[in-house]
Amino acid sequence: MSLLQLKEATIRFGGLTAVNAVSFEIQPGQLFGLIGPNGAGKTTCFNLITGVYKPTSGDILFEGQPIAGTPPNKIASRGICRTFQNIRLFKSMSVLENVVTAGFLRHKTSLLSSLLYTPAVIKETKELEAEAMQLLKAVRLDHVAHVCSADLSYGMQRRLEIARAMATQPKLLLLDEPAAGMNPQEKQDLNGMVRNIREQFGLTVLLIEHDMRFVMSLCEQIVVLDHGQEIAQGGPDEIRNDPKVIAAYLGEPA
Amino acid sequence: MPIHSIPADIFLPIGGVELSTLPQQLVDGLLLGFIYALIALGYTMVYGVLKLINFAHGEVFMIGAYCALFTSWALGYIPNNTLGAGQWWMLIVMLVASMVGCGLLGMTIERFAYRPLRNQPRIASLITAIGLSLLLQYGGQIFLPLNQNIDSKINPAAGAFTIALGGGKSVDTATLKHTLEEKQAAFEEYLKRTKADPFNLDADGKKIRSEAQAAERDLKNAADTGKGTTLVIPYGKVIAMIATIFLMMGLTYLVMYTKRGRAMRAVSHDFDAASLMGINVNSIVTFTFLLGSVMAGAGAMMVATFYAGAKIDTFFGMVFGVKAFVAAVLGGIGNIPGAVLGGLLMGLTEGLVSWLGFTAYKDAVAFVVLIVVLLLRPGGLLGSAKVEKV
Amino acid sequence: MKGFWPVRLGSIGLAIAAAFLIDQLSKGNDFTQRLVVLAALYVTLAVSLNLINGITGQFSMGHAAFYMVGAYTAAISTLFHPELAAKNPLLWLFGMIIFGMVTAGIAGLLVGVPSLRLRGDYLAIVTLGFGEIVRIVANNVKFDTKGGSYGFSVDVHVTAVWLAWLFAFSAIAICRNLLSTARGLTFLAVREDETASLAMGVNVTQTKVTAFVIGAALAGGAGAILAHFEGFASSNMFTMDVSFIIVTMVVLGGTGSITGAVVAAVLLFFVPEKMRDLPDMPIGGITAFFILTGLAVAALRYVSQHYHGAASRKAMIYSGVVIGSVIVAAILGAALNAIPAVKLVPLVEGAKLRLVVFAVTLIVLMLLRPQGIFGKSEFSWDWFRRLGKKQEVATS
Numbered sequence A: 001m002s003l004l005q006l007k008e009a010t011i012r013f014g015g016l017t018a019v020n021a022v023s024f025e026i027q028p029g030q031l032f033g034l035i036g037p038n039g040a041g042k043t044t045c046f047n048l049i050t051g052v053y054k055p056t057s058g059d060i061l062f063e064g065q066p067i068a069g070t071p072p073n074k075i076a077s078r079g080i081c082r083t084f085q086n087i088r089l090f091k092s093m094s095v096l097e098n099v100v101t102a103g104f105l106r107h108k109t110s111l112l113s114s115l116l117y118t119p120a121v122i123k124e125t126k127e128l129e130a131e132a133m134q135l136l137k138a139v140r141l142d143h144v145a146h147v148c149s150a151d152l153s154y155g156m157q158r159r160l161e162i163a164r165a166m167a168t169q170p171k172l173l174l175l176d177e178p179a180a181g182m183n184p185q186e187k188q189d190l191n192g193m194v195r196n197i198r199e200q201f202g203l204t205v206l207l208i209e210h211d212m213r214f215v216m217s218l219c220e221q222i223v224v225l226d227h228g229q230e231i232a233q234g235g236p237d238e239i240r241n242d243p244k245v246i247a248a249y250l251g252e253p254a
Numbered sequence B: 001m002p003i004h005s006i007p008a009d010i011f012l013p014i015g016g017v018e019l020s021t022l023p024q025q026l027v028d029g030l031l032l033g034f035i036y037a038l039i040a041l042g043y044t045m046v047y048g049v050l051k052l053i054n055f056a057h058g059e060v061f062m063i064g065a066y067c068a069l070f071t072s073w074a075l076g077y078i079p080n081n082t083l084g085a086g087q088w089w090m091l092i093v094m095l096v097a098s099m100v101g102c103g104l105l106g107m108t109i110e111r112f113a114y115r116p117l118r119n120q121p122r123i124a125s126l127i128t129a130i131g132l133s134l135l136l137q138y139g140g141q142i143f144l145p146l147n148q149n150i151d152s153k154i155n156p157a158a159g160a161f162t163i164a165l166g167g168g169k170s171v172d173t174a175t176l177k178h179t180l181e182e183k184q185a186a187f188e189e190y191l192k193r194t195k196a197d198p199f200n201l202d203a204d205g206k207k208i209r210s211e212a213q214a215a216e217r218d219l220k221n222a223a224d225t226g227k228g229t230t231l232v233i234p235y236g237k238v239i240a241m242i243a244t245i246f247l248m249m250g251l252t253y254l255v256m257y258t259k260r261g262r263a264m265r266a267v268s269h270d271f272d273a274a275s276l277m278g279i280n281v282n283s284i285v286t287f288t289f290l291l292g293s294v295m296a297g298a299g300a301m302m303v304a305t306f307y308a309g310a311k312i313d314t315f316f317g318m319v320f321g322v323k324a325f326v327a328a329v330l331g332g333i334g335n336i337p338g339a340v341l342g343g344l345l346m347g348l349t350e351g352l353v354s355w356l357g358f359t360a361y362k363d364a365v366a367f368v369v370l371i372v373v374l375l376l377r378p379g380g381l382l383g384s385a386k387v388e389k390v
Numbered sequence C: 001m002k003g004f005w006p007v008r009l010g011s012i013g014l015a016i017a018a019a020f021l022i023d024q025l026s027k028g029n030d031f032t033q034r035l036v037v038l039a040a041l042y043v044t045l046a047v048s049l050n051l052i053n054g055i056t057g058q059f060s061m062g063h064a065a066f067y068m069v070g071a072y073t074a075a076i077s078t079l080f081h082p083e084l085a086a087k088n089p090l091l092w093l094f095g096m097i098i099f100g101m102v103t104a105g106i107a108g109l110l111v112g113v114p115s116l117r118l119r120g121d122y123l124a125i126v127t128l129g130f131g132e133i134v135r136i137v138a139n140n141v142k143f144d145t146k147g148g149s150y151g152f153s154v155d156v157h158v159t160a161v162w163l164a165w166l167f168a169f170s171a172i173a174i175c176r177n178l179l180s181t182a183r184g185l186t187f188l189a190v191r192e193d194e195t196a197s198l199a200m201g202v203n204v205t206q207t208k209v210t211a212f213v214i215g216a217a218l219a220g221g222a223g224a225i226l227a228h229f230e231g232f233a234s235s236n237m238f239t240m241d242v243s244f245i246i247v248t249m250v251v252l253g254g255t256g257s258i259t260g261a262v263v264a265a266v267l268l269f270f271v272p273e274k275m276r277d278l279p280d281m282p283i284g285g286i287t288a289f290f291i292l293t294g295l296a297v298a299a300l301r302y303v304s305q306h307y308h309g310a311a312s313r314k315a316m317i318y319s320g321v322v323i324g325s326v327i328v329a330a331i332l333g334a335a336l337n338a339i340p341a342v343k344l345v346p347l348v349e350g351a352k353l354r355l356v357v358f359a360v361t362l363i364v365l366m367l368l369r370p371q372g373i374f375g376k377s378e379f380s381w382d383w384f385r386r387l388g389k390k391q392e393v394a395t396s
Helices: A042-049 A072-078 A095-106 A111-116 A119-138 A154-166 A184-201 A212-218 A236-241 A243-250 B019-050 B057-074 B088-117 B122-143 B173-194 B203-227 B235-257 B259-269 B271-276 B281-306 B316-331 B336-356 B359-376 C004-026 C030-055 C063-080 C082-087 C089-115 C120-139 C161-179 C182-192 C194-199 C204-230 C240-253 C258-277 C283-306 C311-338 C340-344 C350-368 C382-386
Strands: A004-013 A016-026 A031-035 A057-062 A080-082 A172-176 A204-208 A221-226 A229-234 B160-166 B229-234
Touching (some): A016 A221, A095 C182, A111 C161, A154 A172, A184 A212, A221 A236, A229 A243, B019 B316, B019 B336, B122 B316, B122 C120, B160 B235, B229 B235, B235 B259, B259 B271, B259 B281, B336 B359, B359 C120, C063 C082, C063 C089, C063 C240, C089 C120, C120 C240, C161 C258, C182 C194, C240 C258, C240 C350
Parallel strands (some): A031 A221, A172 A204
16 A cells, blocks of 8 residues: 555645646655656645645545645644755754654653653653654764754754654655755765665655755655646656656757 | 622613614714724734834824824913914814824834834834833823813814704604593592502502503603604814815825835835835835824824813823724724724724613723634735745 | 652752741731732743743733633632631632632633634734733622622732742742653744644644643632732732733743743832832933933944944943943933923822833833843753853854
8 A cells, every 4th residue: 555645636726726636656665756846836745745735626645544634733643744945943942852842742741740740751751852862863963962953054954854853753754855955965965864764764755856866866756746737757767858857847949 | 798699780781772872873983983094094004014013003193182282282272271262274283283293203113113123023023012102101191291181162163063863753642642641540540549548559559550651651752752863963073084084095195106105015015025126115114104103193183172072191092092903903904995994893883882881891892803803804804814835 | 760759859848948938037027028929929920921922932911811810710709608718718718729720721721712823913912902801891790789890809818928939939840840841842842933843743722722721820820819918809900001011021031931030020020019109200300211211222232233342341331331321311310300490390209100110121121132131041050060161063
């Protein structure tokens, strides 16, 4: 059974159809890419999957269950988590605190025990912190765990967003332009990091990216959007040579 | 001490509710609504360009009333004066004084209190606005004379329109009179017959007496209805309304058909883009505050002069300010026609509430309207909701 | 876990001891007692508002309403069951605190639910509106001849200073406890970025409402204590001005800092009280004070933005400006007072300056140091250890 399935998902904002009958399937464990020129509707797709928007028509199924229109926090507890195109870290918190906040999703203690600071809550907090440190190690940010997240460099902030999303123990991780603003060395590191995370935590990854080389070298399956519609789907080699894709990115030949 | 129960009349209106007083209340409310609209324009325009609720706007209004007061004093109408009726040019002078005074104050507030905080989170500006509002109210208590009235003699347009609304039903009072005489005769006859004590009647006696009383009441009611209702509209209020309409027309022309107005609209759509297009946003913002404050000043002068009984003190602005703010939100904050619509509706609502007898709750009504609007349709009647981009 | 129970019991013991110490120290002097109780109440109010405004980022401006709900709950209950109350006043007060917390908590729920949709300015106005509505309605509630605009007298007086302070310590403890847990971090997350919080699985709605309910409940408890201490509860004890005073405390302390709220509450609480007794002052002096404050603020702002020298020299310049302003104000004031026309103006009651001081504090704060005294930091034993050591930040 596919992990995530979009069936003719469509969303209209007034007169604008941002996403038009898009369909694709992601299998468990895949590294899946979502690409397309600017304004193609990629982030809107993410927003549909994560419940920020409700599709005007069509279905979205996760593990066979419909999730269209579910509120974002419920989507997270189902096992889908994301990073953001314009980084949305909790700026006043430290690196560790950012990750622990997301880890809270899997908590068990009650409000009252938090207010009373019972031993159970103290234990749980320590556990969450330990788990968070593991994640930070995986993205190589454990040495700055107590630094304020606003003070990190851009590349480090992006890695922190990934670690934070991981803390919700997702089955499907959505990365929105994770390599944006990185130099070639950083991109190579990120490539390795995403592969490692997939192995280590048994995840499935869906990512939006602009850098073609990055996507081709990382993703196993790719879907291409243009003006809200899906124009091609397949492996890296098929996509690279697809005339429609080339036309969408580079324009029609003269 | 024995407590019986929560008296049911906590929530009932005071006094009876009479249909005949409704038109007067509605007209009064509508006229007042024009003033609310004037003040609401200030709130809505400032919110449009800065996305800031100018809490201190009500206090600018208050200062406008004081400007009018002091001008009237300067013209000789100090307390206990012996002058005769005022002249039109005096009113013009007062109007100009209020408008200028408020305009200057508004621009100063913007320049020194809001502009430094433009890049801070909005909460900082909100807190400053509240602080300014408090400062003007309580600081004013120290420096300004309290509980003053503008001498009503200064208003050359004393007197009022009286419009007989008719609506009096032609009632056959003759028949009712006849019935009354019958019932009263019956009662007297009963008394004579049974030699009963009129203050200590038995059941029968009470019945006859109440019939007589009913007949008397019917006759009186009929006579009242026959009179019909009369509307009393003071000339001053009408002048205020006409002046307000002219001001709003002027403002609309300014905003829709001049270069400055276009710039204002651009800034309210997108502050940064407007500045990138070469618009001097600082100057436009100052201009917006100037316009709004001038409108408030005009409204203040009119309320202070034409609404006899308006006591001027430093809290005068709060009540008007709140209602005008609610009016702006009701119409759609940032929307100029909305402010006018909202103002008129608030005025009518207030008239309605007064008519129903809930005068004690008049001020709470504004807050209730506000909460209802913000919960059901935050964009207001003429406004639109915005979607945040993720 | 190592050392949990000793530390926990130790701090509880310390709190109880401190509460009783304050109680003993203030016994015998009615005036001091009143100040001490009010201090505790304002600390509770500031800390509880800080939970809503500072920690969860919901700008609530009608906190006095929750205070009032608690007070009125106690007053009306005592009105209906005077014999029960008189039998064991202290126990009754405990009960009233709990009851007041419940009713105020419900009020917090009613305010919290609409808050879900509103942001920033609008939320502030709505909470202000709720506060006023509650006050105006309470103003018209009558039972036979009691109540209405005269308020309710609470015939069972309880002067338990230690209880007021224990309640304040509990409020502080509850907030600090919350912030030491992962759950507390979710409240901060809601303040920082609601969209990101939602994406990380935080139930933003529930968090906001929880903050409102807890904050309101704490204020309600304080209200019950106030009602029984003053022996009176009327709606003009809970006007918008009281809400603004509490907001000023939270902002002065640093929105988000529990320590800040406590310090600011203690610094500011006696201002409304003490200022009632100020002597009458000449208007020339007051004018001079205003003018010089304005100029000093402008000067300080200019220095903070344009001077890029050493921090120590900057501090010297700041002090210079402040001292200079005070001197010039004194001279200007004396000069103005000497003008015959000014001499004719009657002296101003000192009490009128109460709210002016708050207003000026708010404005000056926003212009010079919007983050308040403590910003977002909290008191911790770490401070002493970190004095003098520089922090290194890795850049890769």
